[in-house]
Amino acid sequence: MANIKEIARQAGVSVSTVSRVLNNHPYVSEEKRNRVMDTIKQLKYARNMNAVHLITGRTMNIAIMLPFVNHVYFSALMEGVGKGALSASYRLILCQTGYSQDKEREALDMLRNREVDGIVVLSSSISPSEIEAYCAYGPIVCCQDAGERQFSSVYINHTEAFRKAIRYLIRKGHRHIGFTVGRMDSPSTEARLIAYREMLEELGEPYRKEWILDRCLDIEDGAAIMERLFVMKERPSALLVTGDHVAAGLIYEAERRGVSIPEELAVIGFDNHPIGRMLGLTTIDNQLLQMGEMAFAILHEHIEGTQTAPVRHELDFELIERASV
Amino acid sequence: MANIKEIARQAGVSVSTVSRVLNNHPYVSEEKRNRVMDTIKQLKYARNMNAVHLITGRTMNIAIMLPFVNHVYFSALMEGVGKGALSASYRLILCQTGYSQDKEREALDMLRNREVDGIVVLSSSISPSEIEAYCAYGPIVCCQDAGERQFSSVYINHTEAFRKAIRYLIRKGHRHIGFTVGRMDSPSTEARLIAYREMLEELGEPYRKEWILDRCLDIEDGAAIMERLFVMKERPSALLVTGDHVAAGLIYEAERRGVSIPEELAVIGFDNHPIGRMLGLTTIDNQLLQMGEMAFAILHEHIEGTQTAPVRHELDFELIERASV
DNA sequence: TTGTAGGCGTTATCAC
DNA sequence: GTGATAACGCCTACAA
Secondary structure, three states: OOOHHHHHHHHOOOHHHHHHHHOOOOOOOHHHHHHHHHHHHHOOOOOOHHHHHHHHOOOOEEEEEEOOOOOHHHHHHHHHHHHHHHHOOOEEEEEEOOOOHHHHHHHHHHHHOOOOOEEEEOOOOOOHHHHHHHHHHOOEEEOOOOOOOOOEEEEEOHHHHHHHHHHHHHHOOOOOEEEEOOOOOOHHHHHHHHHHHHHHHHHOOOOOHHHEEOOOOOHHHHHHHHHHHHOOOOOOOEEEOOOHHHHHHHHHHHHHOOOOOOOOOEEEEEOOOHHHHHHOOEEEEOOHHHHHHHHHHHHHHHHHOOOOOOOEEEEOOEEEOOOOO | OOOHHHHHHHHOOOHHHHHHHHOOOOOOOHHHHHHHHHHHHHOOOOOOHHHHHHHHOOOOEEEEEEOOOOOHHHHHHHHHHHHHHHHOOOEEEEEEOOOOHHHHHHHHHHHHOOOOOEEEEOOOOOOHHHHHHHHHHOOEEEOOOOOOOOOEEEEEOHHHHHHHHHHHHHHOOOOOEEEEOOOOOOHHHHHHHHHHHHHHHHHOOOOOHHHEEOOOOOHHHHHHHHHHHHOOOOOOOEEEOOOHHHHHHHHHHHHHOOOOOOOOOEEEEEOOOHHHHHHOOEEEEOOHHHHHHHHHHHHHHHHHOOOOOOOEEEEOOEEEOOOOO
């Protein structure tokens, strides 16, 4: 494999001239530039980017840390990050963790090891303070609200969003409201619980543990909810479902069993995914695409040095009224 | 940022010894090893992997080229590739192309530039022969049948799979069969058309261009199919739908409009996605997860040098009978 | 406008 | 076991 030295020799110029041509520097005579380009083509020369990375200290790679690839929520976020990265000529290195803390640390280590210029954390199970320790090695942007930190974050206010959904249900006459979560110990679940307890107090309703349906992640989990509802002594009249896919499963199964929506069970989704639009699902648009794009945009500013202080960016959300409430 | 030289100085050893410790080489005395490890911890030393990549000529990165991230078909494949990569400690670099040929070439260029040790092509729009030109720079594995090539491929026989689905429909009494495709000019569409024309001839049915429904990629495209069917003078009694999500949209919309499935319209899907299981969709399991895993496995063998000749691996498929036919 | 030379941070080689 | 020293391939002062 030819290297820059070889090109220089064959073209009868110095390595610096070749390097200048390679990097589109000015101050190279047309004649030499052409001569260099010709031999590059002739010898099918290709730069060894690892050498470039070493000397420049930049890789144009950023890491994207997420638990699963095969999930609509993360796909949508990834799409957004990817869009931003693409237009800025950055590459995405996938760090699929499955919420393994070791894998998460490995991902962060890429920053220490100079393998990436920055990292976007879509979701993690290690603590924000542990993430914070990596800020010394390069910019980090999280897609979750982590409070005041040395790293940036882009997020929606889950408490507010949940509150809005709850108020909407109450306005529609509901008092018996349950909700689903992906996992009980996630930050967004915590944020939602705040709004939920607030509502219970306001309505004077008791906290019914069984109305908080854990481990609802995909469409089949949604379908399984109906079964769980049927065995309850007392059933909620409305359900806040954190994920349009989960809601889709629920709606499908409800129709199959002859439970009419919204009359017998009202449903509000989250994510505003196409599947929900098709089903007439009332949902909260949490701007996943924009969140991903924004995450990259901020990271990019940090990398470029345009922005050095950590940024906290709260995105808007929107209640989209359709026919499931 | 401390480097290996600094560690050597502070620990009172040579850089070679530090390097040996770093790489778990034998022939280092316990005493020096500990001394080195201590100073590494003390100075919070982290290797600059770019230097390692440069000298070793390997990056432990592989590129994964695909048009879209946010699509179930590619998510599933990606999950498979990622699984394999994870267990072999390889990283995935996402190359989202949107079927732009320039972007596809850029992805392949990563191989030339030594940024990756290999590349998995999930789907591309440039020709197999153009891909073949990159074989000189490193191993490539395609998830489509590209015929006899210098690169490896993992695929299912789409003609056979389609034939099987068609035979099944015929056995169930159908003669008027249409099908959907993602894009008209894809290799898999071509493969399917072979089986399709074969069937038409066998049944003595004419080729009806309108029964081949183009641009069906996601759930909403599926829902839109009903509208397209209604305006036809003559309607197919069965539809082969290339993607369970598309089929899901179709089924949902059919039910909404009171078209009973399978009585008035029989549907066979592809992919065996959870959504299809929920809907009772008869489908063909095309082993996406296994395909991804296999693609990585073969690539890995090429990288390791265990396998130098190109491999063509045809995966099995399976017709899963449920209730939509 | 061009070339020389030094350095980026490792690992590999070889001598001791 | 250990340590010099030469690569790896490129970029970039600095000098000319």
